[in-house]
Amino acid sequence: MSKPLTYISYLKVDELLQLQEPQSTPEEHDEMLFIVIHQVYELWFKQLLHEMDYLMRSLRENNTVAALHTLNRMRTILKTVVAQIDVLETMTPLEFNSFRSFLASASGFQSIQFRELEFVLGHKREALLKHFPEETFHRDVLNRRYNEPSLWDAFLQYLVANGYAVPAAQLERDVTQGVAASPEVQLILIEAYRSDDTVRSVCERLLDFDEGLQEWRYRHVKMVQRTIGMKPGTGGSPGVKYLESTIYPAFPDLWAIRSEL
Numbered sequence: 001m002s003k004p005l006t007y008i009s010y011l012k013v014d015e016l017l018q019l020q021e022p023q024s025t026p027e028e029h030d031e032m033l034f035i036v037i038h039q040v041y042e043l044w045f046k047q048l049l050h051e052m053d054y055l056m057r058s059l060r061e062n063n064t065v066a067a068l069h070t071l072n073r074m075r076t077i078l079k080t081v082v083a084q085i086d087v088l089e090t091m092t093p094l095e096f097n098s099f100r101s102f103l104a105s106a107s108g109f110q111s112i113q114f115r116e117l118e119f120v121l122g123h124k125r126e127a128l129l130k131h132f133p134e135e136t137f138h139r140d141v142l143n144r145r146y147n148e149p150s151l152w153d154a155f156l157q158y159l160v161a162n163g164y165a166v167p168a169a170q171l172e173r174d175v176t177q178g179v180a181a182s183p184e185v186q187l188i189l190i191e192a193y194r195s196d197d198t199v200r201s202v203c204e205r206l207l208d209f210d211e212g213l214q215e216w217r218y219r220h221v222k223m224v225q226r227t228i229g230m231k232p233g234t235g236g237s238p239g240v241k242y243l244e245s246t247i248y249p250a251f252p253d254l255w256a257i258r259s260e261l
Helices: 031-060 065-086 095-102 114-119 136-145 153-161 183-195 199-230 239-246 254-260
Strands: none
Touching: 031 065, 031 095, 031 114, 031 153, 065 199, 095 199, 114 254, 153 183, 153 199, 183 199, 183 254, 199 239, 199 254
């Protein structure tokens, strides 16, 4: 007879609480905080990917209600992710440096799920795949995301479903390439903003998410700069200079039309 389901067994709490393994010897007090926050980040990344897959399906099916609800949830998750930086910033540079050397080559640059998020958002770079060995689970996951249409491609399908003549070149584009601004799509978006409350609402929620993601990236940059200055990042990554280059719009067309409205 199977054991009854409990809070502990349903959430795998015992297993979860065994996953924090500080590497410093003797153990430095602040390493636990560093581990917990980054593990929580990975859980939120998992949820965001889950929501993005549902959002893309909703857009392709022209389900506006589901799309708006999901975008609102995603934006709210980002607010929580940004707030975690406040907790991480309670760690001083001296406290971080007390265990930093024990991290060896480990780096946030190696987060598979964050690379997935970037690919889903259309920031595709084939060179990134080379950082993960072929015929491994992680490489397979990233290959799949790399070759799949992005969230923006799903949104273009949504525009078509709502009667907008999106150019064939956009609908049939090479999805392994990054999302680039399109003057033709911008004209469509301007028309939708001026005459279509429903599509405009979806556009604004997409922009909310884009702004929230850029906010997280900015706060992350300043947190790293506050903690290690301009030193190279953990694992030999470029650090602040690289992170600054990652603050870019995911949906450039939605930003470009602001001057025309």
